[in-house]
Amino acid sequence: MSTLTPIEIEQRLLRLPEWDYADNAIHAEFEFENFKDCFSAMSRIAFECEALNHHPEWTNEYNVLKIILTTHDAGGVTDKDFKLALAIEHIVEEDED
Template identity: 45%
Template sequence: MSSEKLSPTAVTEQLTKLGDWRLSDGKLHLQLVFADFIAAFDFMSKVAVLAEAAGHHPEWSNVYNRVEIDLTTHDAGGITMKDFDLAEQINRVLAENTPDR
């Protein structure tokens, strides 16, 4: 997967394929609300395995049933296809474990 920073046009084009993801502070951003802490933590555990396998880790936070995720490729100085690939994998996890968005 390419680590080359994408142009703003390419980011906008790719973003249309990601559903609830949006741009925030130059990063791909997603806010989620789950039924409870256990559901949120279960989701994060599944994403952690995917991120580790990809060698690409999200910036994220969890407070009770809420999870916020930001994706960017720091060594490229912006959003790359690695971020979109991980976002798509996260969307697949969400399809299996739908939060209370």
Template identity: 60%
Template sequence: MKKLSEAEISKELEQLDGWEYVDGAIETTFEFKNFKEAFSVMTRIAFECEAQEHHPDWQNVYNTLSIRLNTHDADGVTQKDFQLAKSIEDIIESE
């Protein structure tokens, strides 16, 4: 998987709402009604991550979920990260 340039990353980010490029990864934070709702969405995302064989760095504190994506094998952001980010967005929007 080819590491994307900063220009390519910026162009891809235009298609995602609330994601930013920070220190070699794309990241975002979601806020939910409560912990149960956050954990439910995390579970759905986890199944999608397994299906794509790509796993985020993420953190959950009560009703907040922070997600950070990069491709360790490429030492940066790749199309694989944007594919997962779009899937995550679809899951969030379906809630």
């Protein structure tokens, strides 16, 4: 799997306004109403990660979830990262409804 160029990454991020590109990865931070809602979203994201066989670096502090996506095997950001980012966005959007 080949890595995307910084220009390709920035173009794709236009569809993901919650995400930024830095340190050879894409990053996002999501805030939920409470810990339970945050953990629930993380659980649903975990199933998507398993389905895509791609796992994020993430941290959770009370109601805030921070996610870093990069494809370690490829040495940078790939299509795989954007597929997972889009899936995460759909899960988070469902929580907001």
